[in-house]
Amino acid sequence: MTPHEVANNSDTCYKTVKEPSEWNIDRSGRYFHYCDNETIHGVEYNEFPFEHVPEGMTVVADMSSNIATKRI
Numbered sequence: 001m002t003p004h005e006v007a008n009n010s011d012t013c014y015k016t017v018k019e020p021s022e023w024n025i026d027r028s029g030r031y032f033h034y035c036d037n038e039t040i041h042g043v044e045y046n047e048f049p050f051e052h053v054p055e056g057m058t059v060v061a062d063m064s065s066n067i068a069t070k071r072i
Contacts, residue, residue, distance in 0.1 A: 004029060015041045020052035031058040037066035 004026040007018035025032070032053045037044040044066065053059055063072075 001030070006032070013041075014038070015043065017043055017045075020049045023052060025052070025054060027054050027057075029057065031060050033060045033062070035062040037063065039065045 004024075006023045006025055009016055009018055034045075034048065036048065048059075048061070050059065
């Protein structure tokens with residue numbers, strides 16, 4: 001399986017997240033993986049925009065640095 005990059009925020013030095021409308025989602029992908037909280041630059045989703053992920057696609061969240069900080 002080959003990973004597919006949905007968004008890249010290197011142009012803002014990784015301090016922001018692209019708007020979901022700009023994401024390039026491979027609709028044939030098996031799952032959608034995202035990091036809920038990026039600790040180096042302090043980027044965190046308050047609420048993940050699930051409505052932008054194709055219906056039926058499994059969402060996997062890396063919450064290793066904030067899993068105990070909010071209701072899941």
